[in-house]
Amino acid sequence: MTDAAADRRRRLAALARADVGLLEESLDRLDPAPRYDVLKPAETGLVMVRGRAGGTGGQFNLGEMTVTRCVIRNDSGTVGVGYVAGRDRRKAELVAVFDALLQDPAHADRLERDVICPSERRREERRTQMLSRAAATRVDFFTVVRGG
Amino acid sequence: MYVAVKGGERAIANAHAWLAEERRGDPAVPELSVAQIREQQRLAVDRVMTEGSLYDPDLAALALKQARGDQVEAIFLLRAYRTTLPRLGTSLPLETARMTVRRRISAVFKDVPGGQVLGPTFDYTHRLLDFALAAEGQPSPAPSAPTPLAETLPGVIDVLNREGLIETQVAPADEPPPADLTREPLRFPASRAMRLQNLARGDEGFLLALGYSTQRGYGRNHPFAGEIRNGEVVVEFEPPELGFAIELGDIELTECQMVNQFAGSKSEPPQFTRGYGVSFGQGERKAMAMALVDRALRTEELGEEATSPAQDIEFVLYHSDNVEAQGFVQHLKLPHYVDFQSELNVVRGMRRAAEAAAKPLAEAAE
Incomplete structure (x- = not known):
């Protein structure tokens, strides 16, 4: 994977988990507002989630999840893609808009700071909180010596 | 009709x-x-x-x-x-070993790397009704440890199988796409992929009873809960518009690795074999029951004698789906007026024939 693709992948992962309110606010702050054409209007569909037998063996179809996608092209001709878990069509469109903007060096640094970093930080905080709570439920075994 | x-x-x-x-x-x-x-x-x-x-x-x-x-x-x-939604595609296979773990326990190895992590569980509660819940109120916050768990915990069985006494589950090279029951009917012999999809969708009560039946001796396979884990797993998907996979988000999953005694066969040495169960969210009882039944359905593959309902692939797979089952049971409520009229005629005829046959006997007895 090229560096550009790796960057885009990391940003899309952050955007997919971003709070939709944060995306709307960031969009409102952009001046001028980004202009774009919708290539594929936001649409909700299904992605079949695959698992593996025993976790590591042959593949099988575990069940589906709802996913919403949207594809746009902005006025500089950059295509933006949004694929997010769930049924929020507005979010999928916003992700596609930011995906296109973030490919533009003129916007990338600022949006990285205003949108990507807060989303990544929030995910990390949530994860640390969950793992800290889990760690508090770890069993400390001790052996009771009988007789002696 | x-x-x-x-x-x-x-x-x-x-x-x-x-x-x-x-x-x-x-x-x-x-x-x-x-x-x-x-x-x-x-x-x-x-x-x-x-x-x-x-x-x-x-x-x-x-x-x-x-x-x-x-x-x-x-x-x-x-x-x-x-059925109203289009299929956008298929995810990459989940990497459950990289789960962000809330709960992870093993009943076969006490000292597992990362420890026994209970998570938010009903286990060890006293099952006494808590009347405090009848009143509204906030629970006190759950304690946090100063040091969080590791970001990922490796699979217990994969880590502690140094002697190779437990069957390994290896992804075959060049796998064909697995069967998909949302697009094709059940076929026999059913592949493990088809069985696992059927069981994952299957009715928890049905699988619980079947799993229990194997423990009680109807197809005994000596199970141990090798590992149970619950937490969040990343779902990755390769959109057709991009040449690489992206993360769609996270789903919560519960996974059960059952480890079962196995005496060996012509091709396999004595070892522990495995059954696998998985459910969305915190469906732990379902995942455990599924793992028991998955192992029971491997009877033929492992060269064991099938003697019990839980080992009968057709019986299990044809009756596990509660949407189909409720449909066929509940269709009995639909008007069967004509069917029943014809059955009435049949029974009337049988009754007349029986009476006619009894008459000469009765006359002979007089």
């Missing part, structure tokens, strides 16, 4: 209006929101997602509200809804 019977429209409309009122219950009691069901009846939501075979907590909560809490009805609603 059913016949179209006209004239029920008004009765049906009125029945549904009454159902809507019953669903709401006493209007003096505040109405439940979908978000409340999603947050506070989470295990019901998880079961509906697992057996509805669709991960979407909000939709599952809505289905439960509409179904007045009836799980099988809610599962039916979710299955029906999914």
